[in-house]
Amino acid sequence: MTTIAVTAASGQLGRLVVDALLQRGVAPASIVAAVRTPTAVEDLAARGVQVREADYTKPETLKAAFEGVDRVLLISSSAVGQRAAQHENAIAAAEEAGVELLAYTSVLQADTTTMQLAAEHQETERRLADATVPVALLRNGWYVENYTGQLEVALEHGVAGSAGDGRLSPATRRDFAEAAAAVLTGDGHEGATYELGGDEAVTMAEIAALIGQATGRDVAYVDLPVEAYTEVLSNAGLPAPVDAIIADSSAAVGRGELHTDSGDLSRLIGRPTTPVAEGIREAVAAAGPVAS
Numbered sequence: 001m002t003t004i005a006v007t008a009a010s011g012q013l014g015r016l017v018v019d020a021l022l023q024r025g026v027a028p029a030s031i032v033a034a035v036r037t038p039t040a041v042e043d044l045a046a047r048g049v050q051v052r053e054a055d056y057t058k059p060e061t062l063k064a065a066f067e068g069v070d071r072v073l074l075i076s077s078s079a080v081g082q083r084a085a086q087h088e089n090a091i092a093a094a095e096e097a098g099v100e101l102l103a104y105t106s107v108l109q110a111d112t113t114t115m116q117l118a119a120e121h122q123e124t125e126r127r128l129a130d131a132t133v134p135v136a137l138l139r140n141g142w143y144v145e146n147y148t149g150q151l152e153v154a155l156e157h158g159v160a161g162s163a164g165d166g167r168l169s170p171a172t173r174r175d176f177a178e179a180a181a182a183v184l185t186g187d188g189h190e191g192a193t194y195e196l197g198g199d200e201a202v203t204m205a206e207i208a209a210l211i212g213q214a215t216g217r218d219v220a221y222v223d224l225p226v227e228a229y230t231e232v233l234s235n236a237g238l239p240a241p242v243d244a245i246i247a248d249s250s251a252a253v254g255r256g257e258l259h260t261d262s263g264d265l266s267r268l269i270g271r272p273t274t275p276v277a278e279g280i281r282e283a284v285a286a287a288g289p290v291a292s
């Protein structure tokens with residue numbers, strides 16, 4: 001029986017990966033939710049999933065969490081600035097456990113992108129190139145939900161960015177999670193690199209219009225020079241350098257760095273990706289009265 005560990009299983013993507021593994025018929029006892037805070041996933045334990053402490057900053061917890069595990073999904077940490085060192089701890093633990101597959105959620109076009117936010121993924125990919133265990137790279141594009149996370153702001157001020165009329169290929173977290181589950185349960189993914197994005201390429205103006213349709217309101221896209229967008233983000237309370245890093249990520253959309261037409265995502269999940277309009281509608285509905 002293959003045992004599969006999912007790190008950061010308490011996060012939004014991680015939870016969906018565990019769901020997708022269960023949907024694929026993996027027995028709960030064969031799944032390890034490897035999390036920093038075990039109390040955050042008591043619901044998973046109640047469903048029979050193994051819960052083990054796995055804090056990226058505590059190598060000993062990672063070693064214990066991966067004991068007896070065959071396959072690991074390393075979900076990239078949310079601690080921007082500390083991620084490469086944290087991922088190194090997880091990779092070393094997976095090597096020590098001698099796993100048969102280590103999949104890592106990287107970023108689209110990691111080998112060529114100039115987006116600042118990608119630097120730690122690039123460092124992790126360089127480390128993975130020397131890993132002593134087989135690796136699969138899941139280079140995720142942007143989540144559709146990135147654009148619905150701050151609906152009040154979008155409804156009041158429009159959607160701001162520095163992407164111009166650049167196109168991106170966003171996909172729902174659920175689609176990315178299903179792709180990860182397909183790799184974790186499938187064969188022949190060792191050494192593979194997947195460029196994962198939705199089937200549709202959309203502009204920011206189209207995303208704003210779709211948010212408008214889903215909420216019944218007028219939502220415009222407001223394009224700004226990177227410096228001006230950085231200032232907007234700073235005024236909204238984002239600390240430096242996060243403000244500039246986020247603005248740079250939007251400019252990266254304008255450079256085409258968050259776009260792919262590889263078809264890898266729909267191939268892995270065995271169906272077309274969820275339409276962007278549907279993903280936005282679902283996220284707006286989940287947000288509840290904010291959009292009413």
Ligand SMILES: NC(=O)c1ccc[n+]([C@@H]2O[C@H](COP(=O)([O-])OP(=O)(O)OC[C@H]3O[C@@H](n4cnc5c(N)ncnc54)[C@H](OP(=O)(O)O)[C@@H]3O)[C@@H](O)[C@H]2O)c1
Pocket residue numbers: 008009010011012013014035036037040054055056057075076077078079086105140141142143146
């Ligand atoms: N593709 C995209 O559009 C996009 C957008 C945003 C982020 N990301 C990346 O994708 C990852 C997953 O996305 P998400 O939406 O699931 O993010 P999320 O909901 O914010 O979850 C982040 C996860 O990282 C865990 N984490 C943080 N520090 C940790 C540590 N020291 N040790 C172990 N776990 C730690 C958190 O654990 P706790 O529950 O204990 O806090 C949480 O489970 C993010 O972490 C980020 O690297 C991608």
